[in-house]
Amino acid sequence: AQRVTQPEKLLSVFKGAPVELKCNYSYSGSPELFWYVQYSRQRLQLLLRHISRESIKGFTADLNKGETSFHLKKPFAQEEDSAMYYCALTRGGNTPLVFGKGTRLSVIA
Amino acid sequence: DVKVTQSSRYLVKRTGEKVFLECVQDMDHENMFWYRQDPGLGLRLIYFSYDVKMKEKGDIPEGYSVSREKKERFSLILESASTNQTSMYLCASSLTGHLIDEAFFGQGTRLTVV
Numbered sequence A: 001a002q003r004v005t006q007p008e009k010l011l012s013v014f015k016g017a018p019v020e021l022k023c024n025y026s027y028s029g030s031p032e033l034f035w036y037v038q039y040s041r042q043r044l045q046l047l048l049r050h051i052s053r054e055s056i057k058g059f060t061a062d063l064n065k066g067e068t069s070f071h072l073k074k075p076f077a078q079e080e081d082s083a084m085y086y087c088a089l090t091r092g093g094n095t096p097l098v099f100g101k102g103t104r105l106s107v108i109a
Numbered sequence B: 001d002v003k004v005t006q007s008s009r010y011l012v013k014r015t016g017e018k019v020f021l022e023c024v025q026d027m028d029h030e031n032m033f034w035y036r037q038d039p040g041l042g043l044r045l046i047y048f049s050y051d052v053k054m055k056e057k058g059d060i061p062e063g064y065s066v067s068r069e070k071k072e073r074f075s076l077i078l079e080s081a082s083t084n085q086t087s088m089y090l091c092a093s094s095l096t097g098h099l100i101d102e103a104f105f106g107q108g109t110r111l112t113v114v
Helices: none
Strands: A003-005 A008-012 A019-021 A022-024 A031-039 A045-049 A072-074 A083-090 A105-109 B004-006 B008-011 B019-021 B023-025 B032-036 B042-049 B064-070 B072-079 B087-092 B109-113
Touching: A003 A072, A003 A083, A019 A105, B004 B087, B008 B019, B019 B109, B023 B032, B032 B064, B032 B072, B042 B064, B042 B072, B042 B109, B072 B087
Parallel strands: A008 A105, B008 B109
Antiparallel strands: A003 A022, A019 A072, A031 A045, A031 A083, A083 A105, B004 B023, B019 B072, B023 B072, B032 B042, B032 B087, B064 B072, B087 B109
């Protein structure tokens, strides 16, 4: 069975500081990994996906199969980054997303 | 603009009531999902559906059932509501046939069972 672990419930950083939200997964096959974000009073939405190798709002995430990790990083945190972040995994195709428990990021001015 | 719409933002129901949560999507997506979101527990999958009249149990189906009579609508039913079903319920949909399917979420229904 696949599992996603986000070890930090809450992460507080100062504005301008680097951010790293940790995500580890367990799955014996080749997973597809995502980061979803939920801003205050907004719906959950996709932030980025590993296969796209994209940078969204300054965030990047690299899939490390050796360490089974997909950490989310941003070099300089902004106040508008404060939100709930969920790492998610799917086996591919139309299989359901499996979510971690989430990390609340608080960026302090 | 893609839309997943849940019929209610807030619901308060009494213990033992039968509760219906409705979700409609306008993207012609085959796949639809119901999750519940609880602080410290993240999102947990209740049920999902790949097609009309098809349903699959997720990780926590006990106490719930679903109905998918039309492609665009996926209903979650609490047969006899209990206080431990007080939660935020999220509906989502995605497209079949693509390697990477972005899931689109509704705004959520916050259900309180008293």
